[in-house]
Amino acid sequence: MAEQFKADKLAKLQALGIDPYPYEFDQRNHAAEITSAFEEFNGKAVSAAGRIVGMRHMGKLYFMDLLDQTGKIQVLASASDLDEMSLKIVDLLDTGDIIGVHGTVTKTKRGEISIGASEVVMLSKSLKSMPEKFHGLNDVEIRYRKRYLDLIANPEVRNFFITRAKILKYMRDFLDSRGYTEFETPVLQPAYGGANATPFVTHYNAIDSDVYLRISDELYLKRLIIGGFEKVYEVSKDFRNEDMDSTHNPEFTQIEAYEAYKDYNDYMEMTEELLGGMVKHIFGSHKIEHRGRELDFTPPFKKLYWVEELKKRSGIDVSRITDSESKEISQKEKLDIPIKNAYHVADALFDKYIKPELFNPTFVVDFPAYMCPLTKDKRGNKLLSERFELYIAGVEVANCYSELTDPIEQKAKFEEQESERKHGDTEAPPSDADFIDAIEYGMPPTAGIGISIDRPAAILTNNISIKEIIPFPAERPLPKHDKKK
Numbered sequence: 317m318a319e320q321f322k323a324d325k326l327a328k329l330q331a332l333g334i335d336p337y338p339y340e341f342d343q344r345n346h347a348a349e350i351t352s353a354f355e356e357f358n359g360k361a362v363s364a365a366g367r368i369v370g371m372r373h374m375g376k377l378y379f380m381d382l383l384d385q386t387g388k389i390q391v392l393a394s395a396s397d398l399d400e401m402s403l404k405i406v407d408l409l410d411t412g413d414i415i416g417v418h419g420t421v422t423k424t425k426r427g428e429i430s431i432g433a434s435e436v437v438m439l440s441k442s443l444k445s446m447p448e449k450f451h452g453l454n455d456v457e458i459r460y461r462k463r464y465l466d467l468i469a470n471p472e473v474r475n476f477f478i479t480r481a482k483i484l485k486y487m488r489d490f491l492d493s494r495g496y497t498e499f500e501t502p503v504l505q506p507a508y509g510g511a512n513a514t515p516f517v518t519h520y521n522a523i524d525s526d527v528y529l530r531i532s533d534e535l536y537l538k539r540l541i542i543g544g545f546e547k548v549y550e551v552s553k554d555f556r557n558e559d560m561d562s563t564h565n566p567e568f569t570q571i572e573a574y575e576a577y578k579d580y581n582d583y584m585e586m587t588e589e590l591l592g593g594m595v596k597h598i599f600g601s602h603k604i605e606h607r608g609r610e611l612d613f614t615p616p617f618k619k620l621y622w623v624e625e626l627k628k629r630s631g632i633d634v635s636r637i638t639d640s641e642s643k644e645i646s647q648k649e650k651l652d653i654p655i656k657n658a659y660h661v662a663d664a665l666f667d668k669y670i671k672p673e674l675f676n677p678t679f680v681v682d683f684p685a686y687m688c689p690l691t692k693d694k695r696g697n698k699l700l701s702e703r704f705e706l707y708i709a710g711v712e713v714a715n716c717y718s719e720l721t722d723p724i725e726q727k728a729k730f731e732e733q734e735s736e737r738k739h740g741d742t743e744a745p746p747s748d749a750d751f752i753d754a755i756e757y758g759m760p761p762t763a764g765i766g767i768s769i770d771r772p773a774a775i776l777t778n779n780i781s782i783k784e785i786i787p788f789p790a791e792r793p794l795p796k797h798d799k800k801k
Contacts, residue, residue, distance in 0.1 A: 341363075344364075347383075347387040350429065369446070389430065390424070391419070402437075405437070415437060456783075479598065491549050499540060501550055501552070502536060515557060538762070548573070551569065553568070580703065584679055618676060652664075658686055678706070678708075682694055688701035690729075701717070709775050713771045721762065
């Protein structure tokens with residue numbers, strides 16, 4: 317019924333010769349600048365635009381709450397101050413309409429900063445009703461599926477995306493200032509690699525061949541290092557055919573960076589400087605609140621040794637376990653995992669004994685070598701690899717290697733992965749013959765890191781789920797009977 321009223325008002329506007337969807341409006345001012353500098357704007361003419369998110373009237377005096385990107389401001393529209401056309405428009409307005417306002421800044425008797433309108437312009441007539449409880453759109457299904465309604469009904473959500481944008485900009489600026497060159501590498505790849513994950517598969521009709529949405533851009537950035545670039549990075553959309561939860565989305569954003577002649581120790585220092593500086597830059601302090609606790613980004617970050625710490629807590633030396641032993645360990649430890657090889661059992665043991673306690677930024681260092689097919693062995697201990705992951709608030713946000721540069725060893729490790737795939741591990745990537753060919757020409761010592769954008773953004777905006785900071789997260793299809801609704 318309400319939508320029919322809106323349609324009727326649309327028809328009346330058109331009958332009056334008013335274009336309900338004009339081409340432009342001269343918006344010169346925003347709500348926040350007017351309210352924050354009232355003394356400067358008081359009595360001056362302004363031109364504002366936005367969506368009506370609240371309306372009330374007393375006789376011929378209309379009060380409208382106008383929402384723009386920066387916030388809300390009240391508009392006073394009085395019959396005695398408006399021209400004839402504006403008065404006709406005001407009589408046909410609804411909550412949800414987008415309007416432009418020319419007027420003078422004033423303050424009401426109650427002290428509310430307002431724009432006293434002299435002209436109102438229709439910019440977009442809404443044909444659907446806003447959520448019933450305007451300031452409380454809390455149904456997460458609606459919020460994620462119809463993000464535009466979420467942004468209208470919960471304007472504070474906009475700050476999540478603004479913070480995310482600041483994170484990305486700071487990281488880019490940080491790397492650019494250190495002489496890194498930004499690249500774009502293929503999203504569609506003939507052979508996927510760089511991580512353990514199941515890919516999305518598509519078909520390239522022109523060459524009649526299957527290709528994969530990348531799970532990582534690692535092997536292409538390394539080709540650039542082989543080609544002579546010494547500092548490279550990419551802000552990448554990567555894709556992994558996995559389930560959706562608070563820390564996973566099948567389409568996600570990360571930064572990958574590689575620098576020749578460095579190792580994982582150098583990148584630990586750089587990561588502390590990057591993240592510590594970023595938090596200080598955005599929030600004015602190294603310390604922020606997350607889930608009711610103080611989260612401290614003051615360098616240096618804590619360092620924890622993966623195998624050593626897990627052995628203390630579980631009694632299991634995961635650097636030495638074999639695939640044949642893994643099933644028994646999985647049963648004894650009651651690990652709910654579909655694949656029971658050494659890699660997946662070790663990963664599950666880490667999640668059980670260590671991960672939940674990693675709140676403040678912590679480097680988890682020196683992984684079992686069999687978990688790291690693209691990484692150099694630990695100097696002095698071939699059972700380990702020179703790899704770290706950074707955990708914040710119990711979530712992995714970065715992954716770094718002293719990169720493997722020996723082509724013979726790399727080929728052997730690729731073959732091991734192929735064997736795992738044949739034994740049912742769909743997350744083990746295939747061998748990449750072209751990359752082996754490239755590395756055989758010689759690759760300098762190199763450090764590489766992948767840093768999530770989604771997960772730190774969720775943590776720094778005091779959210780639990782990354783869906784809050786991905787504008788349009790993946791959602792399961794609605795049941796057929798709900799689609800029309």
